[in-house]
Amino acid sequence: MDVSSLEIETISGDVSVKGISIDMASIMSTSGDVQIGGNIKEVEAISTSGDLYVKVSTVHINMRTVSGDIESSLRFIGSGSVVASSTSGSIEANLEDSKTGYKVRARAISGKVDVYGLDATTFQDNYIEARSREFNSKELKVSVDIETVSGNIKVRASG
Numbered sequence: 001m002d003v004s005s006l007e008i009e010t011i012s013g014d015v016s017v018k019g020i021s022i023d024m025a026s027i028m029s030t031s032g033d034v035q036i037g038g039n040i041k042e043v044e045a046i047s048t049s050g051d052l053y054v055k056v057s058t059v060h061i062n063m064r065t066v067s068g069d070i071e072s073s074l075r076f077i078g079s080g081s082v083v084a085s086s087t088s089g090s091i092e093a094n095l096e097d098s099k100t101g102y103k104v105r106a107r108a109i110s111g112k113v114d115v116y117g118l119d120a121t122t123f124q125d126n127y128i129e130a131r132s133r134e135f136n137s138k139e140l141k142v143s144v145d146i147e148t149v150s151g152n153i154k155v156r157a158s159g
Contacts, residue, residue, distance in 0.1 A: 003044040014050070033068075034146045041077070051089070065089050068152070077142030082144040086113060089153045090151035094139065098158040106153045117157035 005024040006017055006097050012031045019040035027034050029048045035053040036045055041063040045052050047136050054072040059080035061099040063070050066087045074082065091109070094147060095102050106113045107127045116132045122129035132138060146153050 035068075036056055039077070044114040045090075063091075076140055076142050077140045081142060082146070084144075084146045086148040086151055088150045089147055089148060090153070091146050092154045093146060093156070095142075095144070095155065097140075099138065100140040100142055101132045101135040102142050102144055102157050103129075103135065104146070104155055104157075105129050106144075108148050108151060108153050109149060110150045111151045111152040113155075115155045118155070121139040 004022055007026045009028045010032060014032040015027055015029055016035040017027065022040055024042045025036065025040045026044040027036055029036040029050055031049045031144065033050040034045050034047050037055040039057045041059045043056055045054055046064045046082060048066045049068060051068045052063050052065060052070045053097060057075040057077050059076065059078040061082050063084040067088040067089060070084050070086060070091045073096055075097045084093060088105055090155050102118060104118060109126060113126060113128045115128050118130035119133055120128055120130045
């Protein structure tokens with residue numbers, strides 16, 4: 001059996017999916033933590049009340065919580081995008097591939113934003129725009145948009 005996509009929805013309970021290699025994964029939890037890991041081209045991970053723990057090689061990823069933190073370690077297998085948002089929770093994004101160029105926009109309405117390994121091009125109290133050094137010369141390019149209403153943001157890029 002060859003599976004190219006995975007869809008999981010749970011009302012109450014944790015979800016853990018690791019070591020998979022597929023084209024698309026959509027995981028939604030109303031109340032519970034979500035852990036996902038593997039080689040997944042497109043990822044959607046959503047939790048209404050719970051934390052997200054994500055460690056994937058991907059192209060496009062959308063992570064969202066209403067009340068919960070997001071911790072992610074991301075590698076990219078093609079040019080793509082990251083969208084991460086939380087209403088009440090902190091977000092940490094570790095961008096692990098130094099061969100990828102990253103363009104980051106991060107905003108914490110009530111909290112602080114820290115960016116490491118990138119050059120800030122715009123810096124205001126709770127908003128940062130930054131990009132990889134030598135962004136234009138990188139083979140792969142990824143846009144990263146992160147926002148939280150109440151919480152901190154930390155972005156680390158290898159490089």
